[in-house]
Every structure is written in C-alpha cells, then in structure tokens.
Amino acid sequence: MLDNRPRFATRFGVIATTVGSAVGLGNIWRFPYEAGAHGGGAFLILYIACIAFIGIPVVCAEFVMGRASRLNIFGAFRTLAPRGGRRWAVVGGMGIMASIMILSFYSVVAGWTIEYLWQSVAGTLADIDSAGRHAAFDTFTGGWRCVMWTIVILALNGVIMLGGVQKGIERASNWLMPVLFLLLVVLAVNSLLLPGAADGLKFFFTPDFSSMTADDVLAALGQAFFSLSLGLGTMMIYGSYFSSRTRLVRSAATTAALDTLVAITAGVIIFPAVFSYGAEPSAGPKLVFEVLPDIFNHMSGGSVWSSAFFLLLLLASLTSTISMSEISVAYFCEQWRMKRRTAVVVNFVLVASLGTLCALSFGPLAHRTVFGMTFFNLFDFVTSNVMMPLGGMLISFFTGWILDRRILESELSPTPRAIVRGIAFSLRYVAPGAIAIIFVNGLL
Numbered sequence: 001m002l003d004n005r006p007r008f009a010t011r012f013g014v015i016a017t018t019v020g021s022a023v024g025l026g027n028i029w030r031f032p033y034e035a036g037a038h039g040g041g042a043f044l045i046l047y048i049a050c051i052a053f054i055g056i057p058v059v060c061a062e063f064v065m066g067r068a069s070r071l072n073i074f075g076a077f078r079t080l081a082p083r084g085g086r087r088w089a090v091v092g093g094m095g096i097m098a099s100i101m102i103l104s105f106y107s108v109v110a111g112w113t114i115e116y117l118w119q120s121v122a123g124t125l126a127d128i129d130s131a132g133r134h135a136a137f138d139t140f141t142g143g144w145r146c147v148m149w150t151i152v153i154l155a156l157n158g159v160i161m162l163g164g165v166q167k168g169i170e171r172a173s174n175w176l177m178p179v180l181f182l183l184l185v186v187l188a189v190n191s192l193l194l195p196g197a198a199d200g201l202k203f204f205f206t207p208d209f210s211s212m213t214a215d216d217v218l219a220a221l222g223q224a225f226f227s228l229s230l231g232l233g234t235m236m237i238y239g240s241y242f243s244s245r246t247r248l249v250r251s252a253a254t255t256a257a258l259d260t261l262v263a264i265t266a267g268v269i270i271f272p273a274v275f276s277y278g279a280e281p282s283a284g285p286k287l288v289f290e291v292l293p294d295i296f297n298h299m300s301g302g303s304v305w306s307s308a309f310f311l312l313l314l315l316a317s318l319t320s321t322i323s324m325s326e327i328s329v330a331y332f333c334e335q336w337r338m339k340r341r342t343a344v345v346v347n348f349v350l351v352a353s354l355g356t357l358c359a360l361s362f363g364p365l366a367h368r369t370v371f372g373m374t375f376f377n378l379f380d381f382v383t384s385n386v387m388m389p390l391g392g393m394l395i396s397f398f399t400g401w402i403l404d405r406r407i408l409e410s411e412l413s414p415t416p417r418a419i420v421r422g423i424a425f426s427l428r429y430v431a432p433g434a435i436a437i438i439f440v441n442g443l444l
C-alpha cells in the first residue's frame, strides 16, 4: 500500500468531489428525457427506490473497497481478494477499460454543450426557428467542429487532472459545485414562474403506475446506476482518498441525496418549460439540445437563460469527466508506476483518439459500424448495458460474499448496526439480484 497517497483535505471537499462525479449529463440531460419517456411521476418514485435500496449500498461498497485498499479498482481487487485476487482483478481491468470508453463518448456530448453555450452567448442559437432546429443539430454533430470541442473538453479535463487530487480535483469541485447549485436554483425559479408551469409539475410529480411496464422499471434502475457513476470504480477511487475519519454511509447517503435533488431540480426546470410551450416530454435524447433552445427562444431574455443552462451542463459534465479520468490515471500511476503527468498525457492521447471516433460517428464515420453500431453507439451500449451493470453486480457480490466481513463492518462504523446489516443484506441479495435482471434485460 502507498502511504504517501493524497487525501481530500476537507469534509466539504469529499462531498463536492463525489457529488461532482455523480452530477453530470446523467442528471440534467439523461434523467429528464428518461423520465419523460417512462411515465414521469411513476418513474421518479421507482428511481428514488432504486437509489435508496440498491444505489446507496453499492456506493458504500465502492467506498469500503477504496478506503480499505487505498488503491485504484484493479489494485483494490488484487489486495482485498483471497489468494492474490488474479481472477477478481479482471473486474478491475474491465472498470478501467469502461472508464476510458465512457469518457470517449461522454466528452463528445460535453463538447456539444460548449457549442450550444457558444451559440447562446453569441446569440446565433436564437436565430434558428423550430423547423430548422433539427437540421442545425444534425449539421453540427455531423461535422468536424464537434471533434474540436471534444478535444477542448479533454484538454480542460487534463489541466485539472495535472493539478492532482487536492489542488486539481478537490479545488475545482469546491468551486464548480456551488456555482452549479446556484445556477440550478435560479433556473428552477424561472421555470416555476412560467405560465402553465403547473401542468409540467403535475406530469412530473403525479405518479400513475397503471401503465407501468417492466421496461420502465429497468430504465429507472439503469438511470440510478449511471447517475451515481457506479460499477467502474469511480466511487472506489474517490473513497481511497477519504481520510480514515470520513463516515462512509453518511457520505454515500449525502451524495445520493444531492444527486437525486439535482435530477429532480432538472425535472422542475425542464417539464414546466416543455408544457408551457407545448413541446413533447418524450422527445428523447434531443430534449435538451433541440427542445430547450426552442423554449428559451420564446422566453424574454432567452439567450441569458440558455447561456446559463448550457454553462450549467458544461460544468456538471466537466466534474464527471474528471472522476472518469482519475480511475485510469490512478491505475497507470499505481500499477505501472508512471508519473502523474505521464499518466495524464497517456490517458489524454487514448481518450482523444477514441473520442474522435465517437465524435465523427454522426458524420464522416456514420457508416463505419461494428456489430451494426457506430463507435459512439457501440461505446455507449457496451459500457451502459454491459460493463457498468456487470461491474456493479460483481462489486456488490464481492463486498457481500467474498470480502472479510470485519473489513466491511469496520469501514462502515460508526453506523448503527441495523443500517450496516441492511447494507450487507442489499449487497448480498438485493443489489446483485436486481442488477442481474437489468443486465439480462439490457442485453435482450
């Protein structure tokens, strides 16, 4: 174990970094369109149940493994599993590959937010009418400009990563997260004041389980996983930087609560606006990029609101990309003994190359497919539907069944025994079982 490993300096820093990882495109871009497509209020309730009964225990499992080993996911499995953990290390290897692949396509979408921010500030976004919005989105995502923005995101990410754990990641999160919360509140208040806001709120907060299907349940569980950054070792690497005094269960619950609060606030921003201007809540992934600009266009001071919104999305995604990079950078430093600077550069080169393939998947490389999918779709599919759930299932199985029970209990203390038992029960039965169901269904 490495004793000179960095630690997050403050309790605020612990929460800012873990919430920084969890809150991202998943909350503000993905959550509203998933909720819109899967029944609004009923989806919200299912999502909250998945976060509470499966998400929080798996975050605890990652924290426990990280802090007990003080290593990256690969090293953690090797030290914590019996007999050198050669087999379990494969799960670690999968997490590292997944983090590189997720970052490759996630930075493309994060790059889109820079373009929309740019156009909002320049006022050109307001020049396009509803009819031209779809074509404008297609033209932009089909060109080379989005490659440039992907590289810009990765460069910004690299600069923060070079600063290291305390001066880079923690300091950036300490600044970015409060700004993000402030922007969210301002945008939510603005949406609540729109005429017709009540219809949007009704759609979002009134559950109707009568038309609920198994598919909606799976969507809620998948969303909970994506949103809490689970299954790759993100929370594990951050847990490895916690001090021995950090309370794991409390931190996991706070992270999950704030992450959910942001998702709900994103819904409160988006649905009143969607209903107020007669848009479709089930518009899918384009909800944020095609529907919202249109809505902003109808509002007074629209370009100010749209600039604020896309800035929010950019900041949120940036802190998430940092947590993805830290998985592989820590792995290169700890397992391959690279200097941090070298590791950051290696990671940048790898992700920038794969990210370029993903960015071009909507234009020049749209016809290059692997298993019938573009690079972007392939990376998204393989990570979200295979690697994340499989990783999450194995991490919970490992901490529930294989890891020495004393390690689990001592890392989780001081927490009331009943809660520790509940977490252990979920890690043994509920989480692996439920995840196995999404995994199988995701592949069908």
Ligand code: PHE
Pocket (backbone or CB within 6 Å): 021, 022, 023, 024, 025, 026, 027, 102, 226, 227, 228, 229, 230, 232, 234, 320, 321, 323, 324
């Ligand atoms: N949780 C992040 C979001 O909601 C995405 C993410 C996934 C971050 C995996 C890190 C690892 O946008």
